[in-house]
Amino acid sequence: MLHLRLLVPDGRTDEVVQAVERTVGTAHLAVVPGASRDPRGDLVMCDVAREACDGLLAELRALGIDETGSISVENIDLSLSKTADEAEEEAPGEGADAVLWEHLEEVTHEESSLSLTYLAFLALATMIAACGVVLDNAILIVGAMAVGPEFGPLAGICTALVQRAPLLAWRSLIALIAGFAVAMGLTTVFSLVMDGFGLFSRTMLAADRPNTSFIWNPDLFSLVVAALAGVAGMLSLTSAKSGALVGVAISVTTVPAAANAAVALGYGDFTQVWGSSGQLLLNLAGIIAAGTLTLLTQKALWATRRGRIRRTSGTGARS
Template sequence: MRLVQLTVPTGKRETILATLDDRGIDYVVTDEDSKREYTAVVYFPLPSPAVEAVLDELQEAGIDEDAYTVVVDAETVVSRKFEALREEYENGDVESDRISRQELQAEAESLTPTFAVYSIMTIISAVVATAGLLLDSPAVVVGSMVIAPLIGPALGASVGTVIDDEELFLESALYQIVGIVLSIAAAAVFAWTVRITNVVPPGLEIAQVDEISERLAPDLLSLVIALGAGVAGIISIATGTSVALVGVMIAAALIPPAAAAGIAIAWGQPSAAIGSTALVLVNVLSVNLAGLVTLWYAGYRPENLFSVGPTEERVRRRVVGLALIVAVFALFLGAITYSSFVTSTFEENARGEVERTLDEDEFVQYQLLEFEVVMDDDYPFRGPERVLITIGGPGEDPDPALARTLHERINQHAADTVGVEVRFVGLVER
């Protein structure tokens, strides 16, 4: 429910009040004696779905943007006429649940802070995310998402497109570009600083840190996060519900991958930053794509009817363009996913070969103690480089035939030759 406060321009009082009467809207009028160009202020409650239609009709009656129109939340309205008005507009579909176009535009603009604040908060969130990744601490990484101011620009571009506000679109697009650059640069500078000052262990291998490695070689499922964040973000802002948690979800799709890319650059491994940078870009584009489609489906259109056709064409072009770019990135992520699948299959088959070999009568005296597949550094399409096998058995040295057999059988499952290193631990029977 909304309470609308409207200043009535000189000469428009009767027309505006007649419009409200025709729609069965209760209102209160107070005379304006400030000797300005307004003669009165009218107050009236509306169901949320009625705001856009009523304000559009009042604008046609002579209310322009120079007049003051304030729309605020109303907790309770007790009125039979209001209940009838609610039944007229609230029919349970998507369009009846959404806020007005005017409120949507104001909400999108309010979610984007000033450029200075946005830049500072983005840098801080990237630095905190970098620290969390280096510490391998999911809690710290989540904390970085909470302070990231990304939801406004991420949703503002979609809102600006569907309501034909190119200024909002361009500003939001610029903010998103700046946000990506700042977050990666801030992460790289901070990671380089802690590295050269030995705040982290000198021999730290970033590929061995789970929170980092999973973002250096992202898979196709990562795309679902961004699409879900885009749809959820638009639904939350369009229905007037809280956007705080959705903002965290959007930040989850952008800040940690950007921090991982910065860490890879700081560690002198630019190839390792390819996957995480691609993930950041595809997530940004996916959020915008999901937002555009959701807003248009929800029924948002430009205020000027003559702009609906050009705007629809613009939305169609941007949706198609974004979808094509996302599809290209999706193929890239799909290739990474397939590479990970091949590697996992190899690891499973290699372990199976070792276990079957040790079950044979010739090598039954040995037992498998440890098994590890060491990956190469060819990011983002990493593959097995060597297999480390630790076995235990009687004596001081294993049967030489065991190492040859394991090497041959394991490499049957590898596209390229993989080194097989067998380590032996002598076991003493008691």
Template sequence: MRYLEITVPEGRRRAVLDILEAEGVDYVVSDETSGRGYTAVVRFPLPTRAVEPILDRLRQAGVSDDASVVVIDAETVISEEFSTLREQYGHGGPSGTRTSRQVLRTKARELTPPFSIYAVMLLISAVVATAGLLADSPAVVIGAMVIAPLLGPALAANVGIVTGDDRLKWKGFAYQFVGVALVVVASIGLAVLARLAGLEPAGVDVVVATELEERVSPNLFSLAVALGAGIAGILSLTRGFSEAIVGVMIAAALIPPSAAVGITAAWGMYGAAVGAGALVVVNVLSINLAALATLWIAGYRPQGLFEVSSTRRPTYTYAAIFGIGLLVLAAPLAGVTLLDFQTTELESAAEDEAETVLAEPEYEGLEADDVTVELDGNYPIQSVDRVVVTVANDEPGPEPGLADRLHEEISAHGDESLVVEVEYVVSERRGGENDGQLSRTPQTADTSDSLPSIVPAGTASS
């Protein structure tokens, strides 16, 4: 329930009261004597669902930007007229579940903090997220998401679009752009300091070491997080769910990828930085598209004939921009997704072939310890570099001909240039209390007497 207080401009008193009486609203009116161009102050309770349509009718009657409208929450209203009004506007669903457009704008503004606070909080979030990624600490990264104030700008931009509030719209977009830029710049600075200080060893693939791979080589599933965040953000704003929790979801889609851009750029891994940057752009577009579509479908737009036509074109224009941008970026994401599927299928097929080959009598005593598919590390769109089969053997040294045999079987599931590499480990049984327990240690054979312990099939001969 809501309680409204409206200052009525001169010459509009009778029109306002006629509308309230026609709607069956129980109101109280008092004269306004300040001499500021108002003739009366009207106060009345309304069901939440009734706020938007009645304010729209009052606006048509001349109560527009010249008037002062205050909407506050009401705990209890005891009135027979109010009960009738609540039943009228509660038809078709539970009453009081939909926030009015007017309140929606106010909430969107309140969720967007002053720029100085916004910038400081994002800088802190960027530092924490970068430190968490470099330290490979999910808990620290989650902490960075919690303090990032990204919910308000994402919602404000789209609320401004569908309600025709240009000031709110541009403020939301400016905050989003500047916020992402701040995180990227701050993460570059911290990552450079970490590299110079030797906090990450030189020569180490920082992407693998810090588990950044999912952010520098994103796939189509990355869209799900951002789309869900945009929808949930609008629902939290309009249906009263916890904005704090949804804010963390939006931050999860933006803060870690933005920090990943800075880290990979500081390490000179520009391909990986491009991949992380693409993920940031995809997530920004997805959040805004989902929020815009949810608002429009839910009916959060001016309801007057002329107002609808004035906001319809901007809404469709921005939706088209967001949608086309996503389609363009979906192509490389689809390539990464396809590679993920191919890698999984190749690894499964290689495991089956390795087990089948080693089950043959001539390879008795050998068993497949591990089968992995390694990528070439050319981010953001990688390709299969080699298949590594680790074989456990009771005796030191490689098994002659096994590498070529595995290559012959496994390469049938890939292209002709596929490299199959066989690594050997020695398995030995120890006596004593650990009798019967199998332990494995890497074994490098003397190349003067036998094959190397690592044999890339199809690329080397013996």
């Protein structure tokens, strides 16, 4: 269940209450008259099944409550209520399958910000991966994959394509391109410094590396894994199962490919530069394509249920 807290301007409360009462899957409707000072009006609260929330949010936004008042959504970790259980049963579909598009746009917008923290994590992940590719150490490669934050902008691009949000698309694309450019540039400098200390060498890069040679040798499996990771990543975001993102992060070789390209660039090994760059672009393209198709599929599936999930006449919210 999700908890909605609405600040409703004077004169709009009846409209909002009616929208809530018509929504299948709502419970615990409460109105506190005059509780809101900014804007002046009432406080309306209710609980709603996750699978019914997107439709209710759409109607509340159509009423302009997000512009004249406020809409806040919180996750309920524990709800001991027979009424809430009945409301969830009445709402068509499963909560785990529901997509909150407003929440998805907000999360991807935040995760695709070109911030110093984002650049720092991506650069550090690429440097860790550089150590892994030079030492042919799979453990360091996996660690670098887990640290990399690049899935945020990738998810932002997928969401922007489906929701037709050009601002989010440009924001995510800039974060992705600038992030990898900065990370690879810093990693090239890092590899030259490590070479100066005798920790990296051209011989180590050119040696047989059975554990990491796949990073600069892209093939069809690279695209397959990237596509599967894109599907898993978007499902983890839309179903609020964020823990699965760690598994997604360590399943694709975006950061290691960027690291290998950066180290090879420092030594002038352009064969590995182009191979690693190809691996990087292949993974990025596969994730974006698969992630976008996943969101389109989810949107189509929920559109077929819209009539059942939306408000039905004569259905009231449980108190």
